Amino acid sequence: MSSINFFEKGEGQPIVLIHGFCEIGAMWSDFVDELSLDFRVICPDLPGFGGSPVFQNHFSMEDIAVLLEEWMEKNDIVNPIVIGHSLGGYVTLALLELMQSNLKAVGLFHSTAFADDVEKKQMRNRAISFLKKNGSEKFATAFVPQLFPENRRKELATAIETAVEQAKEATLEGLIAFTEAMRDRKDRLEVLEAFSGPRLMIAGTKDSSVKIEASRAQKHAFTDYFELGDTGHMGMFERKAETIWMVRDFCLKYS
Template sequence: MIHFFEKGSGQPLVLIHGFCESGNMWNYFAEELSDNFRVICPDLPGFGNSPISGDQITLEEVAVRLEEWMEENHIADPIVIGHSLGGYVTLALLELMGSRIKAVGLFHSTAFPDDEDKKEMRNRTITFLKKNGVEKFVTSFVPPLFPEKRREELAAEIESAIEDAKRSSLDGLIAYAGAMRDRKDRLEILKNFAGPKLLIAGTEDGAVKIEASRAQQDAFSHYIELQGVGHMGMIEEREKTLEVVREFGVFSS
């Protein structure tokens, strides 16, 4: 079962959250965009209120479950935008559904696979999670997603993100750490997609380096670089990124 909420009507706009997040992260965006779109925000299996069975999953399996969920809920010809892990899921969904998706957006994400250093980091994450559990992991994982110089200013937002992250299941965190580690290169799938394609990148993003975003920007029809922004642009530059998503959605509709 995929838990989700939706607001508005018209062109479906599916917003997919990232690792240690839930559909709740899009509450403000959903409210603001509901005048223009039918905004739909799922919890990926293992996060928020969506269950997962076991600690193994692939992005391809997640895509199949989302495709079935969209059919069940009459979500046709959607614009799909994903943050971080949600972007990886978006690209797996694009590979599965192709032209049945109207447009795609990556929010601090990448079409490239993990390099060896990142794979080793995922393995360390899995080991840490198995030893220490969800709460200890998320309290150390979430703050570095924001630029150090803005953490004091954004303390309330960071605390809220930590509280939402605590709702993640242990199995879910382990499963997706492995799924991200093992994901394949989807740059060609992205390049071959004829619809509109958006990438929002942050120059201070510690999780998806700006060099990686710049290396693939030619694959996108819309490329936005946010100066001084880390991995959480929808919080760090809320109004600016909201308008980027709105304009991209209107352009794609």
């Protein structure tokens, strides 16, 4: 079993916040400070990111779900609310398929239940080629700023700088393996639709990674659906106070 690095704060209903691609658990620090007033909040580093080592060179979303289920069992994380950003949302849905009613609620934060289309798969392949040629640090420096809307990058410069530095904690092996896993993941809309528990979606109307049209096409599968106007892929920084409130309200309503 691979070692999962994580931090936690607070007591009560467990909430697991799963970071996205080129991110680490510490990205949720402001959310943790607020949510931990009412909940036990746990933020893992996915394998190959932050303090969690890569456990093998090739793996699937299903493999990561099994790993996290074992980690939750080991750390007495029972019936959690699981919310994931981007890649973290794909992991959340794989966990949902594996654990089903053993999850209390799930949330997708700038993520999708749909599989990659042909264009997105080609983009993943180009990213893998870039990583193999240029390495992880150069990739992080080029990739992360693009997640923020161009018209707000000057305003959000400090958040972007922090995100880039956190992205540099990723290993080359982890970045490549997760890019492959994202590319090859299956559609889990039916898994989401079949879940009887609460389901949260937070989408950005200017998100270049998860198009708003895709979010709207699966809106019916969520009990709680929010769109953030003029927001890109990083709503937790672009609309920090608003998104903290959305997540907190969702967790309070259903815990």
